[in-house]
Amino acid sequence: MKIRSILLSVMAVGLGIVIWGWGTTAQADLASALNQAPQGVNLDSYFQAGSISPNSAKKVATDFGESQAVQLTDNRSQLGTIWTKDDTKMSLNSDETASMWMYFGDKNSSSGDGMAFVMQNDDRYDHGMGASTRGANGNPVAGETLGVWGTDQDKNMSTAGEVAATGIQNSWALEFDTFHNGTTGEDALGRGSSFDTDSSLTSNTTNSHIASGFPGKAETYNMHQVPVTTKTQVQTGTGLFGVPIYSNVSTTKDYYYASMNHTKPIEGRSAGWLVDGSWYHVTLKWNATDQTMTYIFDDKNPKTGQPKANPTSKTVSVPKSSIDPDGTGQVRWGFTGSTGTNWEPNAVVFEQVPGIVNSNATASLKDETTQRTVASGDSVGGGHHMRLTYNLAYTGGSQNWKDIQAKLNLPNNMTFSGGTVTYGDSSLAKTSLSAADLNTKTLTVPISEMSKTNPTATITLDGVAAPGDSALTMSKFVGSNALADATVPAFAVTAPTKTSALSMALTGDSASGETKTMPDTDVPVTGQLKYDDNSAVDKGSMTLHPVLNGESLPTELLRSSDTAGSFTYDVPQAKLLSGQANDLKLYAEDTDGRISNEVTETITVKSGSLDLSVPTTASFEPTTLNGKEQLIRPSSDLKVAVSDTRGKGNDWTLYAKSTPFMSRLRGTLPASLVYKSGATKDDLSAGYVKLQSATSTSDNDVTDVSGDWTADSGLLLDVQGDAVGGINNAPMAYTGVITWSFTNAPT
Known part of the structure; x- marks a missing residue:
């Protein structure tokens, strides 16, 4: 026994040395991987290690800073868990x-x-x-469970429900399984x-795989019954000289192991x-309406971050009731990871x-x-004018x-102007x-x-x-x-088929580069085109x-009426912004x-207005009533003028109407305000009457509207013969209101 003890001790020491050597190598490999890891968000505000003990999970740094990654395992026989904090749970009620x-x-092949x-x-x-897989003693279980699935290490458990009860309850999991647990029969009993x-794993079953399921549901597991026969020796009699006689007695008992759907x-x-030293990108999309989860695997290049074509995608049903039976509308989420004798x-x-933050x-x-x-x-053709647009969108979230x-990161076959x-x-x-900033091709812009x-x-x-050619370029936000x-797609720029240079210059009124115009006017811009080899311009x-x-x-072709090499372009007035400078850039292509080259013309549209000048109060000349109808002309204080600064060629029409003339003592004056032109006399008390129209x-x-009014033309007060004047030779005052109206068009 002592010899066996010594031998076992030496083996243990030797095994310990091997494990230490593997651990050092793995840590070196992981350190190298973290140095090359893609950028992520800092985890401190959102995640914390699970409260199981021991827990191998910890936040680690990458080249992008502290707490950029979570390391779940780095040696054999480990279990690591990390979960979102209470205030960063995921909503199940929104996508x-x-x-x-x-x-x-x-x-x-040694991974797991x-x-x-x-x-x-x-x-x-x-x-x-x-939360984690728990054995019969309540302790966390690693190995094939990955810390989330149920465990069948108790070979006496006969039902799938018993296995499911040991997994994380009210949960859905997507496993990234790097070790094939394919033991069957008696060898599988109690071994997990x-x-x-x-x-359901139809091919390549000895390789890694990804799959989903509900760890706490019996439907996830299939039970396999294995009858195990044991033989024991039982004394059945006594032989010569009292020697006991033994016989073999066989007993059979059923035990169980589980497989997973x-x-x-x-x-x-x-x-x-999976276990090839690469970083793999995974996207998961929750659809709150359909209650489905879509998982997309290997959809980005780890070195460039650029999207990959045709990534593998699967969509599964995840009823809210299965993961949120109390209807809280939230779910805690995170990662579990485990190792056994094989590890990674x-x-x-x-x-x-x-x-x-939901953003794109x-x-x-x-x-x-x-x-x-x-x-x-x-x-695209060399010299073509290009516009590169990046659109960022914030679509919601608990934080800005x-x-x-x-x-x-900009295409190298473009020269930027701003x-x-x-x-x-x-x-x-x-x-x-600025152009100087952009033509460095790489720059950082605060948003x-x-x-x-x-x-x-x-x-x-x-x-x-x-x-030149441009490779696909990716920018990060x-x-x-x-x-x-x-990403901006890869594209090629081809040179013109002829090498002589084409130049453009503005001529005539456009040569100064500035034009001022009134509203509603197309603006002609003139110029000249020529080749540096003096060849004809077609x-x-x-x-x-x-x-x-x-x-x-x-775009427009040169007009046939233009002289050789010259051009005229009419800037449409409908596109010009009134009251401000408009920037026209013009170039030509054959x-x-x-x-x-590109020429620039600044077109300033003058702001104009149509204004009426009338007094707030005015009177008519004093008149002695004689029992007959009379036309009374306004006093000199009723001056009417129209000011039009909208520019030459604009039209306007002036209208007016009036109320009856009233006195508190005498009531309504039997008279009306009329506009008389020749033999025509229009009554303003019946509605609007046109007074004048003009073109600027x-x-x-x-325009002095009242300038040519006389005692027999223009605005006049038509007083009837039964009008009553003042008492005891005192004048009687009557008042009324004139309303003026404009249209900016002829009639």
Whole structure:
């Protein structure tokens, strides 16, 4: 016995040395992986390690800073859990997206056991912070359970419900299983090594796999009965000299092990799948209406962050009642990871935390010369005017999107002339970006905090295409609580088929680069085109490209009426902004792809108005009544004038109407205000009467409407013969109201 004890001790020491050596190597591999990890959000505000003991999970640093990743395991026989805090649980009542990068080490066939993404409302242990698989003694169980599924280590458990009761309750899990637990029969009893004998894993069953299910539900497990026969020797008699006689007696007892139903699996492609030292990106999308979860695997390139084509995607039903039976509308979520005799370093970097900030970013590149959006693999002509637009959107969350830095990576076959940053909240100042900044190709631009009141930010960059090829470029939008990225497709820029240069210059009234005009007037812009080799300019092959106030207007061919090399472009008045300067940019392109320089004309539209000048009070000349109808002319204080500063050629018409003339003592005066022109006499008390219309003949036109009124024309008070004057030769005052009206058109 002493010898056996010594031998066992030596083996244990030797084994310990081997384990230590493996651990050091794994930690070195993990350290290298963390140094190359993609960027994520800082975890301190959102996650904390589960309260199980021991717990191998801990927050670790990457090259992007502290608490950028969670390390779940880094040695054999470990269990790690990490969960969202109480105030960062996920809402089940709104659509949510979670995204992360996952690392499984590079130990290939010696790896195990993997990780699991888990949503749960298991309040049995520390309000869910202590959730994990629990054995008969109440202690956490690792190995094939991944810390979330039930355990069949008690071979006497005969029902799936008993196994389910040991897993995390009220939960849904997506496992990333790196070890094939395929033991069957008597060898599987009590060993916890049989979950992957499920027939739903149809191929490559010895490789890693991804699958989902409900750890706390009996339907997740299949029970397998194994009768075990044992033989014992029983004394059945006594032989010669009293020697006992023994006989073998066989007894049979049923024991059980479980396999697991794998819902919507994604199976391993090779023996080293998942455990090849790569970071894998995973996106999970919760649909609150349909109560489904979609998991998308390997949808981004770990080195570039660029989207991958045709990633693997699966959608499963996750009824709210299965994970939130009390109807709280929330769920705690996180990761579990475990190792056994086979093990691996497991780590996760969180890119988007659901419920905190819901955000996205897109990029689009438009060829303004052809008015076409550039797609992957397209070609554009050299010198074409281009517009690159990044759109950022905040769609909700418990927090604003904070501390955003736009880390722009721009195409190398564009020369930028400038750009702007504008916001959905118009009260935020627009930011200008210079050509010098943009032509560094990489720059960081601060973005104002985004929220419900400022839900969008738009970065617009203008430039021209330069011959050459551009690879797909990705820009990142990094906030302290969320990340987004957007890509510009790869495209080629082709050089013109002829090398002579095309130039444009403004001529005539446009040569100064400034034009002032009145409203409602098209503005002619004239210029000259020429080639530096003095070759002829073909009118039929030359197209003008106008851009007014940043908007591309319809292109035009040179007019046949223009003299050789000259052009006229009429800026449409409907596009001009009144009362301010308008920026017209103009360039030309021929059918050989040659593009001229860009010229600029500033067109200022004068602000004008149509105004009426009348006194607030006026009177008619004193008159002695004689019992007959009389026309009484206004006093000199009734002066009426129209001022039109809208510019030459604008029309107007003036109308007027009046109320009856009244006296508190005599009542209504038997008279009416009329407008007399020749033999025509119109009564203003019956409604509006046209007094005058005109067309402005200058930019500042003033018309004296009352200047030619006489005792027999213009506005007159038509008093009837039965009108009664004052008492005892005292004058009687009557008052009325004249209402004036304009139209800005002829009649």
